[in-house]
Amino acid sequence: MDAPASLRGQYLLAMPGIGDPRFEKAVIAMCAHDEEGALGIGVGRILPGITLHRLFEQLDIEPGVAPDREIHVGGPVEPQRGFVLHSTDWVGGDTLMVDNRWGLTSTLDILRAIAEATGPKNWLVALGYAGWGEGQLDDEMRRHGWLATRGEDNIIFDHLPTRRWELAMRSAGIDPRLLASTSGQA
Numbered sequence: 125m126d127a128p129a130s131l132r133g134q135y136l137l138a139m140p141g142i143g144d145p146r147f148e149k150a151v152i153a154m155c156a157h158d159e160e161g162a163l164g165i166g167v168g169r170i171l172p173g174i175t176l177h178r179l180f181e182q183l184d185i186e187p188g189v190a191p192d193r194e195i196h197v198g199g200p201v202e203p204q205r206g207f208v209l210h211s212t213d214w215v216g217g218d219t220l221m222v223d224n225r226w227g228l229t230s231t232l233d234i235l236r237a238i239a240e241a242t243g244p245k246n247w248l249v250a251l252g253y254a255g256w257g258e259g260q261l262d263d264e265m266r267r268h269g270w271l272a273t274r275g276e277d278n279i280i281f282d283h284l285p286t287r288r289w290e291l292a293m294r295s296a297g298i299d300p301r302l303l304a305s306t307s308g309q310a
Contacts, residue, residue, distance in 0.1 A: 131157040131261070133223030135279070135292045136164055136254075137271045146200050149289040152254050153209055153275055155220060155228045162261040164254045165209050165228065167280050168288045169197040176249055179206070180239065183232065188239035196285065198250030207250045208234045209280065214244035225275055246281040271296065 131154040138150040151168035177192040198207055210227045214237060220228040227244065237243035256264070264270055273296040279288050293300045 131162065131164075131272050133225040134272045134275045136261075137273060137289060137292055137296075139269045139271055143269070147254075147269075150254075151279075151285075151288045151292055152199070153222075153226065153280060154272075155209075155222045155226070157261065159258065161258050162256040165196070165198045165207055165250050166252075166254060167196055167209065167248060167250070168285050170194040170285055171197055171251060174251075179249065180235065183235065185232070185235055185239055189241045190239045193249070194285075196248055196250035198252040199254030201253050201255040203252035205252065206230060206235075207253060208238075208244075208247050209250065210234070210244035210247035211277070211281070212244075214242075225277065226280075246277070248280065271298075 134154050136150075136152040136154050138147040149168065150166055152164035153167050154162065154164040156163040171194070174195050175192045176190060176195065177187045179195060180187045180190070208229045210229065212221065212224060212227050214234070215221070215227060216229050216231060216233045216237075218229060218231050222228060234243055234247075235249075238247060261270075265272070273292050276292075276295055279291045279295065283291055290300050
């Protein structure tokens with residue numbers, strides 16, 4: 125089965141038994157996918173020990189009215205680099221619009237806007253990203269372990285990270301309790 129032409133605006137879900145503990149039950153909001161490669165932001169795991177206010181402190185940003193939320197593990201690539209995945213009601217100079225579903229911004233202006241209550245209505249902050257080189261994700265989609273589902277805003281912005289994988293599976297019509305953790309060969 126061929127991978128879809130573009131996974132932008134979809135969730136990429138790791139299936140049981142993928143073999144890489146970094147992606148166990150991963151939920152990745154796909155933000156870029158073309159002939160040059162792919163980039164997604166993990167939205168299913170939290171970084172222990174760091175919150176938004178602590179990040180603001182490190183960046184010399186006054187937290188203002190921003191709630192002190194957890195920071196997500198965006199992925200294993202460039203784990204020191206920050207991203208904000210957000211609703212489309214706020215756009216900055218470098219915001220990547222993802223199929224009119226989400227915005228992805230990686231500059232400090234969005235953090236300042238969040239602190240000043242002038243940012244997007246819905247947002248989450250992540251450090252790092254999941255990245256694939258030219259054709260790599262398409263090959264992985266053909267071989268094993270990934271399922272692409274429609275990216276629904278409410279799953280990202282209205283539910284706890286620990287529930288997102290199950291909810292995204294169910295939105296695709298899959299009962300995760302019925303999945304096996306190993307696969308066979310025919």
